[in-house]
Amino acid sequence: MADDDKQGQFSRRTLLIGGGAGVGLLIAWAVWPRTYAPNLTAARGEHIMGAWLKIGEDGHIVVAVPQAEHGQGVYTTLPQIIADELGADWRTVGVEAAPLNPLYANPIAAGELFGDLFDALPKGLRAQHAEHALLMLTAGSSSVRRFESALHVAGAAARVALCKAAARRWNVDWQACGTAGGFVVHGADRLRFGDLAAAAAAEDVPDPLPLRGGQSDRLYGQSLPRIDVPAKVDGSANFAGDIRLPGMVYAAIRQGPVGDSRLVRTNRDAADRIRGVSAVIENPRWVAAVANNWWAANRALDALAPRFETKGAIVDSASIDAALDAALDGKGERMAKAGDLSTAFRDAQIVTADYRVALGVHAGIETMTATAERTDKGLELWLPTLAPGLARAAAAATLGIAEDRVTVHPMLVGGGFGANLEHQVAEQAALLADRLKRPVQLVWSRIEDLRHDRYRPAAAARMAGRLGANGGLLGWLAKIAAPATGTALARRLLPRDPAITAARALPGMGDAYAVAGAEPFYRIPHYAVDHHPAEIGVPTGHLRGGAHGYTAFFNECFVDELAHVSGTEALSFRISMLGGDARLARCLSTAAALGGWQGGVAGSGQGIACHRFRGSYIAVLAEARLEGGRPRVDRLVAAVDCGRLINPDVVRQQIESGLIFGMATALGAATGFTDNLADARGFGDLGLPLLADTPDITVELIRSEADPGGVGELGVPAVAPAIANAIQAATGMRLRSLPLRPDDA
Amino acid sequence: MTRFTVNNQPVEYRMAPETPLLWALRDASNLTGAKYGCGTGDCGACTVDVDGTAVRACQVTIGEIEGAFVTTIEGLARERDHPLQLAFIDANVPQCGFCIPGIIMAASVLLKKNAAPSDAEIEAAITNICRCGVYPRLVAAIQRAGRVLSGDETINAGARPGIDPAEAARSVPALTPPN
Numbered sequence: 001m002a003d004d005d006k007q008g009q010f011s012r013r014t015l016l017i018g019g020g021a022g023v024g025l026l027i028a029w030a031v032w033p034r035t036y037a038p039n040l041t042a043a044r045g046e047h048i049m050g051a052w053l054k055i056g057e058d059g060h061i062v063v064a065v066p067q068a069e070h071g072q073g074v075y076t077t078l079p080q081i082i083a084d085e086l087g088a089d090w091r092t093v094g095v096e097a098a099p100l101n102p103l104y105a106n107p108i109a110a111g112e113l114f115g116d117l118f119d120a121l122p123k124g125l126r127a128q129h130a131e132h133a134l135l136m137l138t139a140g141s142s143s144v145r146r147f148e149s150a151l152h153v154a155g156a157a158a159r160v161a162l163c164k165a166a167a168r169r170w171n172v173d174w175q176a177c178g179t180a181g182g183f184v185v186h187g188a189d190r191l192r193f194g195d196l197a198a199a200a201a202a203e204d205v206p207d208p209l210p211l212r213g214g215q216s217d218r219l220y221g222q223s224l225p226r227i228d229v230p231a232k233v234d235g236s237a238n239f240a241g242d243i244r245l246p247g248m249v250y251a252a253i254r255q256g257p258v259g260d261s262r263l264v265r266t267n268r269d270a271a272d273r274i275r276g277v278s279a280v281i282e283n284p285r286w287v288a289a290v291a292n293n294w295w296a297a298n299r300a301l302d303a304l305a306p307r308f309e310t311k312g313a314i315v316d317s318a319s320i321d322a323a324l325d326a327a328l329d330g331k332g333e334r335m336a337k338a339g340d341l342s343t344a345f346r347d348a349q350i351v352t353a354d355y356r357v358a359l360g361v362h363a364g365i366e367t368m369t370a371t372a373e374r375t376d377k378g379l380e381l382w383l384p385t386l387a388p389g390l391a392r393a394a395a396a397a398t399l400g401i402a403e404d405r406v407t408v409h410p411m412l413v414g415g416g417f418g419a420n421l422e423h424q425v426a427e428q429a430a431l432l433a434d435r436l437k438r439p440v441q442l443v444w445s446r447i448e449d450l451r452h453d454r455y456r457p458a459a460a461a462r463m464a465g466r467l468g469a470n471g472g473l474l475g476w477l478a479k480i481a482a483p484a485t486g487t488a489l490a491r492r493l494l495p496r497d498p499a500i501t502a503a504r505a506l507p508g509m510g511d512a513y514a515v516a517g518a519e520p521f522y523r524i525p526h527y528a529v530d531h532h533p534a535e536i537g538v539p540t541g542h543l544r545g546g547a548h549g550y551t552a553f554f555n556e557c558f559v560d561e562l563a564h565v566s567g568t569e570a571l572s573f574r575i576s577m578l579g580g581d582a583r584l585a586r587c588l589s590t591a592a593a594l595g596g597w598q599g600g601v602a603g604s605g606q607g608i609a610c611h612r613f614r615g616s617y618i619a620v621l622a623e624a625r626l627e628g629g630r631p632r633v634d635r636l637v638a639a640v641d642c643g644r645l646i647n648p649d650v651v652r653q654q655i656e657s658g659l660i661f662g663m664a665t666a667l668g669a670a671t672g673f674t675d676n677l678a679d680a681r682g683f684g685d686l687g688l689p690l691l692a693d694t695p696d697i698t699v700e701l702i703r704s705e706a707d708p709g710g711v712g713e714l715g716v717p718a719v720a721p722a723i724a725n726a727i728q729a730a731t732g733m734r735l736r737s738l739p740l741r742p743d744d745a
Numbered sequence: 746m747t748r749f750t751v752n753n754q755p756v757e758y759r760m761a762p763e764t765p766l767l768w769a770l771r772d773a774s775n776l777t778g779a780k781y782g783c784g785t786g787d788c789g790a791c792t793v794d795v796d797g798t799a800v801r802a803c804q805v806t807i808g809e810i811e812g813a814f815v816t817t818i819e820g821l822a823r824e825r826d827h828p829l830q831l832a833f834i835d836a837n838v839p840q841c842g843f844c845i846p847g848i849i850m851a852a853s854v855l856l857k858k859n860a861a862p863s864d865a866e867i868e869a870a871i872t873n874i875c876r877c878g879v880y881p882r883l884v885a886a887i888q889r890a891g892r893v894l895s896g897d898e899t900i901n902a903g904a905r906p907g908i909d910p911a912e913a914a915r916s917v918p919a920l921t922p923p924n
Contacts, residue, residue, distance in 0.1 A: 690873075
């Protein structure tokens, strides 16, 4: 209890520190809530230092991270910022998932996901709204952008408190004390953080807070080892499916086809005959089987042979294509524009091209999983979630209990790539735990995961461009047909949010999420981007990179086509139109230089593309060819400017990751539909790259002192157009659909 | 019969003999290092060592490996110090980590037979799917582990799992030694 008191004092003062403690912190303080108390819990001997940090009397340091670790290294980079500011020894730093608290709300991610719905709120209200709605979100490559300043401040506050505690003991001026390697240092005197933790937690800290000075001995900018990695090489890292609770049973589920489907019949007798099966639970939209091991439960689903009845129009690949075509022919909403396009296009020679992208699948190796236990208090959930506050709200609503009776334990996420923003599996597991009155672990089978994905939207684009007399572009029109995924995400994830509901009722049919990345970054005097919302009958959601995954494909392929028409070499065509964007131009020239760019001439098999988003810049050079009628990528060279690097090797790892992910979506990772069911039934249908398909990869991180931009998605969007442009250079064949299928061209 | 040896422990599973090995390991033995990713043998996240062969544990039943010796990631090394584990840590190979136990088990079988595999031999042996894209770091890490196995190179291990506070404090000055 004594700890709690100290925690209160420390944190309230910490939170009340106003003003800027340096230019970089002004923004953080503008959005820093002043009324929410931290709610970390301390183990014996641990002292809570605000909302982000605990220091143990033995010297161990725990950083609370609100963001989900799904491979991007956030359990390392965020602690690294605070450890640097604190002056800690990295070997003493551990991490734990932060509890739910408005302090950790992420309005940047909310803006990336819900787009104009969120942006429709008055600017001053967005942050407060994100807090109020408990929008803790891992999405849109936003973690560092959102939390870097807050972590600097938290680290500085704890460092000052430790210095003051030490100074009191030595009877010296605290400002003459510094920290290094987990010690407070004053001349020859040294005291361990652990020895000072209890006293420091009761110290007052000044306003403004001094940030740590000096360039030597800094953790920021070093490729420190990832905190999560050791447990990931020996099988001890626990995912939601690795939770084992006393008396726990295992459940498998089968849901009806997409659309308005209802369960009409099952063969319960057949399921009962399977050894280990203990229950079958039916729901209007799904049936679950429960057993003493998951395989028996999943087998019972086959025995149940559930039949569903689906009302409404049949959804298949042809109907999705027809919906996109109809949308393109129908009304659109202008989402971005410059100049006067109609004048620029009048009586001019216009170059046009149509592009198309299939539904993309997430296909993380971990399928949807939740472990749930109904308790006296309410419900406990072990969940790989990117939105723990929203998952909690959904589970509570499902059971009709108060949200504070639901505890969400955020687990490591096995990939996911955005799929874990969704929370159907949490609702299902909550219902199962409620009905079974014992702990239950629900794991979707692979086929279930592919059939009930929230897919990256299918999309189509009708591009038109007019070349200028000087070889550049005079006019550009992108008409994009795609489902309104931002609206769909808001409807599913924030169903009870009054502000979002009100924004959804505002006039305007366009969806900012659906055309994100479509506004050209080239200097084009007259351009417009139109969104043509398409009702494709399939639920769509956020997949790494979001709409940039298709808009960058449309734009960067079309720019390439225009360069060819104008007879200009594709790299200089781009750079000549990037006068105002030195960072992107430098990425392009760097990738070209490193990759030995031959001008994209016929037969070279080289293609180039670039993109900027989430505050970062990338150019990708690809070398590709056709082998047995299939695209084969031999080499990818990426030049990246993502601002200051907190952990260069983690950034490099994420770019490599994004390149492979982008290559997967260029060559496969997609599905068609037949009779309301996804055609992809397993990994074998997705054409995912294996080690043997991995191209030679070069990643160049351009030195930059700009604020850090997003990194997790950065590698993805430019890869598909770079490969398509490379195939064109190799074969003369222009592939305008994703995945790239030469046979269809 | 469903009797065999798992990580040097004799086990008899009271489960249907047609149960895939993966689910006996995960749900009966609580050895959760081997992961379920597909159940069709495509992804390799459940790879374990069965009598010296890398096997997709979702593709063999407990009834058909009577008397076999099964090694899972939990049994690969007592102190997380198998050269592959050290090489993977040192090169920052894992990302989300879900596929890593399967990849390490497949690589461990390869290295047992061939401590100096070529790039092509590694590509042929490691057919696991990784969606995070750890592939660019894999070949070098596996080859380095092979050199460590041959005694040509060493990799400093980090902290052991379950290191005691006194030992930790001896190597990290910032930690207070227990009284």
